[in-house]
Amino acid sequence: MSTARHMIALLKSHIEGDDKEFLSVAMQAAAHEAKLGHGAIAEQLRDLIDEAKRRSAAVSNRPGQLIVLEPRGELASLLSVQTPTLRLADMALPSTLAERLQRVLVEQRQQKRLREHGLQPRRKLLFVGPPGSGKTMTASALAGELHLPLFTIMLEGLITKFMGETAAKLKLAFDAIRQSRGVYLFDEFDALGAHRTQSNDVGEIRRVLNSFLQLLEKDTSDSLIVAATNHPEMLDRALFRRFDDVIEYGLPDPDLAEEILRRKLTMFDTGVLDWACILPEAVDLSHAELARAAEESAKQAVLGGSQRITTDALLSALRERKAACR
Template identity: 45%
Template structure:
């Protein structure tokens, strides 16, 4: 019931703000929740209502608060994810951490009333394609919040000399607008540097950490990095939790492939694929499954063959080596 309460709260907020896109996104999340619970009629009615409502001319005099404007619009990308924790394949220890963060956020008012802040400053570290961005999407979806993505590497290169001022704009939004804020490529600030930009990067990092210290627990701020080894160890204590990501093992790889293939994987044996999935990230596995599925569909078949999947997985391995 807690999750449903979060969705209803988000719908009320988006309705009051006139943010139709956010309202419909949350409504579809509720429909998906009902479908998973076996309430297919309710789910279908919600979807039909959303589809019919979208045909109505939108109200032009309403400000869509979830869509950034002005300088902020140039700094962040806004999405309304609809991916749930059930769809996330990861070791139990990692999913346990994510569940705990969600639980603290859902009971943040109770925690705050007793002088405790919910975990809201997170550092995600691990190889590319292992689920860091998906984790941010899961948190946004489970808590019925918009997600704002800031790519620090491009921010640093595009606004060199004024990056700290741009960061201030983003953190002002964090204080004003509840959401999940993902700062991607965090190592572009926190890594070891050489050259003329080292002083600028250090100043920007210090500004980021000052802003992070004062961030509101109403929002979740996430820093994601592919390179933990180059981060200053002192940075880690600035976060409420550090989540570590790894390449999937054979069992997790099979689960990722099975989930992506859906009905096209019916009857497909995924046993003893370890040699073909070794070294591949979650993103690589999804791409390989999609390649095999599209090949089957274009042949007019309704199921993926094992040899097609192996070919796709091998191609991804070779691409990574190249």
């Protein structure tokens, strides 16, 4: 193999994330240089290959360290990855919801103990609720709590006009779920899991949904799979029983709304706020809208040269968000 062909093969294996093939081609390149009489170059290549193997082994055996690799090849268009630092304690959650999520964490952290007794930890979750209620943020917090990467399945890369391709890409995503432990988020899940009897249904769409059901049911990996939707009524009923837990999110009640606003304004002086006047205006606003309203009042204070949040400023921001939601 010529040097140019070695370069092509090296780059191809690097793009596809195939480290084993990359090192194999590098060894071939070293042998090629030795045949040409370039002993020093061949020796240097072999030393670098040995060092790469040693580092790879050290990384794989290092306990407690989170190694996150960017998806490569076809996976690059299907998955985005991040390393969350968010924790559940950073979120304002109703007590019942917080307890259910803590149960997931306990089972994930003690999954080896459960499996030793023939039991399976909760790891396939369906989050349902209105936009801005904290579903996506919860997936990030779970990843942060478990010190795992958060992989978001990008539906624009998954769903194509050719349903056969979609099913193939879906399998590729589940292969990644099996091979790399993490929290995998299928956001806006109704785009994939729509009811099979909808009027615009075709045979290919049914096959894609059936493929997802089969892949989800067969998956026995250590990864946490989270599907989130704003429209549970659109989902095929067969999906619900494939998940270990269906967790419902709602709009915050007055107590939770106050907690959300206080958390977002914790760096500011809120001592003069009239909560009895403010909280009625928070009704029907989501977690995200409340957070945006708090940020608006905070920006107004900063630009006015103050650290104090006034009742009028927060009320104005809440009313503005409510008008935007209509």
